[in-house]
Amino acid sequence: MAVKGLRWLAAGLFISILAVGGVCSAEGSKTVEVWKKLFTVVNGDGIDSNTTFLITREGVVVVDTRVTPMEADKVLKEIRKQTDLPILYTINTHYHGDHTFGNQVFKDSKAIIAHENVRKTLFGPSGKAHLDFFKTMDIPGMDETVITLPNIVFKDRMEIFVGGYNLRLIHARGHTDGDLFIYIQELKTIITGDLVFNGKIPYMGDAYVEDWISSLNYLDDFDAEIYIPGHGAPGGKPVFLAMRNYLLSLKGMVLNQLEEGKSLKETQDIVRPALTEKYKTWKNLDWLDANIERAYLEYNSK
Numbered sequence: 001m002a003v004k005g006l007r008w009l010a011a012g013l014f015i016s017i018l019a020v021g022g023v024c025s026a027e028g029s030k031t032v033e034v035w036k037k038l039f040t041v042v043n044g045d046g047i048d049s050n051t052t053f054l055i056t057r058e059g060v061v062v063v064d065t066r067v068t069p070m071e072a073d074k075v076l077k078e079i080r081k082q083t084d085l086p087i088l089y090t091i092n093t094h095y096h097g098d099h100t101f102g103n104q105v106f107k108d109s110k111a112i113i114a115h116e117n118v119r120k121t122l123f124g125p126s127g128k129a130h131l132d133f134f135k136t137m138d139i140p141g142m143d144e145t146v147i148t149l150p151n152i153v154f155k156d157r158m159e160i161f162v163g164g165y166n167l168r169l170i171h172a173r174g175h176t177d178g179d180l181f182i183y184i185q186e187l188k189t190i191i192t193g194d195l196v197f198n199g200k201i202p203y204m205g206d207a208y209v210e211d212w213i214s215s216l217n218y219l220d221d222f223d224a225e226i227y228i229p230g231h232g233a234p235g236g237k238p239v240f241l242a243m244r245n246y247l248l249s250l251k252g253m254v255l256n257q258l259e260e261g262k263s264l265k266e267t268q269d270i271v272r273p274a275l276t277e278k279y280k281t282w283k284n285l286d287w288l289d290a291n292i293e294r295a296y297l298e299y300n301s302k
């Protein structure tokens with residue numbers, strides 16, 4: 001019971017910190033002190049991907065670098081409002097440009113770290129194609145992006161011990177083939193990357209639905225109270241549970257249609273309204289058809 005009581009206290013503290021913790025706002029974005037010395041920059045111009053930074057007594061760790069050098073510069077300014085300590089490590093949770101195209105601003109950190117598939121995808125022609133794709137989106141400052149690759153990569157997991165923290169970087173495929181999440185035991189916090197979207201239908205352009213569900217089941221094994229998603233506001237366990245429930249709903253509804261031998265279009269016409277009703281408060285509802293297609297193609301081939 002004592003442990004449970006502490007958890008509720010921590011959750012209460014977390015909510016009050018969030019309520020008063022908006023410390024500043026660059027244009028469009030807002031920096032939230034999620035937990036002591038752990039900040040997340042939410043929203044932003046162009047794309048709403050999150051950047052998180054942890055200030056340790058030795059220096060700063062940055063997770064994800066936003067969509068352009070211009071947006072990354074804003075993050076750097078936010079960091080400098082808090083500390084003059086050096087930026088030690090930069091981590092990319094996956095390869096998507098809205099999490100990596102600001103890397104060049106942090107290239108002087110000791111290392112840019114990611115799963116090996118992130119480097120593979122951003123390297124050479126596939127990286128250029130990804131950047132060209134982002135350049136079609138009319139995002140201010142996109143032309144200044146120079147793809148800056150992770151220079152330390154890993155396969156399954158790695159750990160960083162820095163300034164009194166142990167950061168566990170764990171590969172968990174789902175949103176892409178190179179996702180990682182970061183568990184910070186000392187803060188009972190998981191930085192999920194795009195394995196979790198908060199209040200938004202997730203992007204599934206290169207996702208693996210079944211692996212994604214398995215990865216979230218695995219994530220559930222970690223003792224955490226704070227979840228910092230790739231998009232949307234940080235929050236407690238309900239943020240994580242809502243994402244898993246969304247994927248389970250998508251899977252269940254699509255499987256039902258597949259069992260009845262329905263075509264993709266018939267499946268979309270039945271599942272889209274059902275998911276729209278269930279998730280009507282979420283953003284990106286126009287991505288539902290693409291999500292249904294991704295799940296349909298994956299489970300149809302099993």
Ligand SMILES: [Zn+2]
Pocket residue numbers: 094096175194203230
């Ligand atoms: Zn992504």
